[in-house]
Amino acid sequence: MAIVSLKKLTKRYGNMEIxxxxxxxxxxxxxxxxxxxxxxxxxxxxxxxxxxEDISGGTIEIGDRIVNDLPPRSRNISMVFQSYALYPHMTxxxxxxxxxxxxxxxxxxxxxxxxxxxxxxxxxxLLERRPSQLSGGQxxxxxxxxxxxxxxxxxxxxxxxxxxxxxxxxxxxTEIKKLHAKVKSTVIYxxxxxxxxxxxxxxxxxxxxGNIEQVGTPDEVFQRPATRFVAGxxxxxxxxxxxxxxxxxxxxxxxxxxxxxxxxxxxKVNAGDKVVFxxxxxxxxxxxxxxxxxxxxxxxxxxxxxxVTEPLGNETLVFAEFDRRDWVSRMLNPRRxxxxxxxxxxxxxxxxxxxxxxxxxxxxx
Amino acid sequence: MDANASARLKRRVGVAAHGIGLFLAMLLxxxxxxxxxxxxxxxTVEILAKPPVWIPxxxxxxxxxxxFSGVGKGGIxxxxxxxxxxxxxxxxxxxxxAIGMAGGYAFxxxxxxxxxxxxxxxxxxxxxxxxxxxxxxxxxxARLDIIDTHFGLILAYVALNVPFTIWLIDGxxxxxxxxxxxxxxxxxxxxxxxxxxxxxxxxxxxxxxAGIFAFLTSWNEFALASQLTRSINSKTxxxxxxxxxxxxxxxxxxMCALAVVMIIPALLLTFIVQKHLVGGLTSGAVKG
Numbered sequence: 001m002a003i004v005s006l007k008k009l010t011k012r013y014g015n016m017e018i019x020x021x022x023x024x025x026x027x028x029x030x031x032x033x034x035x036x037x038x039x040x041x042x043x044x045x046x047x048x049x050x051x052x053e054d055i056s057g058g059t060i061e062i063g064d065r066i067v068n069d070l071p072p073r074s075r076n077i078s079m080v081f082q083s084y085a086l087y088p089h090m091t092x093x094x095x096x097x098x099x100x101x102x103x104x105x106x107x108x109x110x111x112x113x114x115x116x117x118x119x120x121x122x123x124x125x126l127l128e129r130r131p132s133q134l135s136g137g138q139x140x141x142x143x144x145x146x147x148x149x150x151x152x153x154x155x156x157x158x159x160x161x162x163x164x165x166x167x168x169x170x171x172x173x174t175e176i177k178k179l180h181a182k183v184k185s186t187v188i189y190x191x192x193x194x195x196x197x198x199x200x201x202x203x204x205x206x207x208x209x210g211n212i213e214q215v216g217t218p219d220e221v222f223q224r225p226a227t228r229f230v231a232g233x234x235x236x237x238x239x240x241x242x243x244x245x246x247x248x249x250x251x252x253x254x255x256x257x258x259x260x261x262x263x264x265x266x267x268k269v270n271a272g273d274k275v276v277f278x279x280x281x282x283x284x285x286x287x288x289x290x291x292x293x294x295x296x297x298x299x300x301x302x303x304x305x306x307x308v309t310e311p312l313g314n315e316t317l318v319f320a321e322f323d324r325r326d327w328v329s330r331m332l333n334p335r336r337x338x339x340x341x342x343x344x345x346x347x348x349x350x351x352x353x354x355x356x357x358x359x360x361x362x363x364x365x
Numbered sequence: 366m367d368a369n370a371s372a373r374l375k376r377r378v379g380v381a382a383h384g385i386g387l388f389l390a391m392l393l394x395x396x397x398x399x400x401x402x403x404x405x406x407x408x409t410v411e412i413l414a415k416p417p418v419w420i421p422x423x424x425x426x427x428x429x430x431x432x433f434s435g436v437g438k439g440g441i442x443x444x445x446x447x448x449x450x451x452x453x454x455x456x457x458x459x460x461x462x463a464i465g466m467a468g469g470y471a472f473x474x475x476x477x478x479x480x481x482x483x484x485x486x487x488x489x490x491x492x493x494x495x496x497x498x499x500x501x502x503x504x505x506x507a508r509l510d511i512i513d514t515h516f517g518l519i520l521a522y523v524a525l526n527v528p529f530t531i532w533l534i535d536g537x538x539x540x541x542x543x544x545x546x547x548x549x550x551x552x553x554x555x556x557x558x559x560x561x562x563x564x565x566x567x568x569x570x571x572x573x574x575a576g577i578f579a580f581l582t583s584w585n586e587f588a589l590a591s592q593l594t595r596s597i598n599s600k601t602x603x604x605x606x607x608x609x610x611x612x613x614x615x616x617x618x619x620m621c622a623l624a625v626v627m628i629i630p631a632l633l634l635t636f637i638v639q640k641h642l643v644g645g646l647t648s649g650a651v652k653g
Binding site: 050051052071072073077078079081082083085087088089098099102103146150 | 566
């Protein structure tokens, strides 16, 4: 069990800087998810923590110990790879016990720890099989078992679920969460799937182009995105974002449509400021098919033409045209709508977001 | 006849034709070998007969007995040749495999300046026919005074085999996912241990095939060996075949018998190693 602390951690390949001096503190037993689009530096960061990648600058501390130049084996970590990386020439039992064998652990201890891990993950029936005889989900479990057996200070997961089909992914997600509750280690989990990050992590680190955009609990990053990028990245379907100009008490979109400027932003913007207006699909809904969460005075009604509907059973995503662009809205207790129907929509402006068009930073007071 | 019956008939005819085709191909491949074995057992008259005598009339092991008899009774120093062949082939194979493993691993895993040029250079050496090298090699060896030594031939064969073993082993290491060595390092291995515990066993079949190839090349090589050897100090079995040629005659039967003696160890080795050439060992390492 250990804290992990990154200070000004930098990675360069030649002249290309991939990770720009990031700082991050991970508390003991915390589950942290690094998320971001591909190429954002999250996997590189994880590999630097693991010691599989040299660092170009800064420090990495694991449990009060600077590990910058230690080889992976001396960092007391374990890692679950995207590809699982099971040793194909060994049985499941040998795979699980490999790290203990290398460490020269006595036979009894090896058997005991393999049995423990195997019991936690339900691998007992598979111990004598080879990886090629296992299904994707089973391989995934063996990979996790191999990580548990080491009893590491920190677990590192590198997109462990991305090779599984959708159903299995949901199932394994739950298993990882249960596992963390059982073994109570520090976990650093890399994923490009924001749903995985939201459901699993205590805190989420959103990365982009080698920088950290925001660190926060799932609620924080969802409710209070610090930047336009985070707003667009977290949440499914993504937040509606549209550039606009502040004009007195209104924000005017490029297409000429306008909405009233929510009161709490008045002190933060001036007339003529270029901004990006953001509204989650949950806060835009056909009248009578959603819940407004703030002051009723902030709910603004506009009639819009429907362009596409995507029924999901319990709800329907309605795409409606506003200011020459499709805005996605979430319709609860759905009724049938057809493309071309005109529907009265509620814009719940108490939940609206405003970002500076220049810096992308949130203008929330 | 309905469509099903005719389809079934077609399939059966296809299977039969396939079998016959395979049999003919195998016959074509095996015939020279069989002919050598037969020729080693029959008298010269029969070997040279026109039209050929397909089924041997008289079979005897005389050629083999003569081969192992002393000088003057038609014998040749076959045991010396065998020993030379074995020492030279095994040593050069072991060295070529060691260099091939190091080189192949480097090419498969590391990025370095001039990598592709170097790789191409290695491949280009394969385009030079061995026989073209024999004369320059002879002069160099004469100066170095290593003609008619084991060392000389081993050196030549290592040089001959290394490009190929590097190329072959590189391909096999490429098939071993990089993640495996990284996982092993996280599991507590040093870089060296990760190689021997994980990557080496998985590339094993490839290394074994490279080994067979290198061994057979050295074992069967004639052109260079005939230039660079002189006496029983270093003459190998293929060069020993020349002992059966005299100024005006060639003892075809004796030559064939020696050829059989040469083939047997190579055949045995191939059989033994073949068991370890289990393909697809890496399946199941990564992905679903």
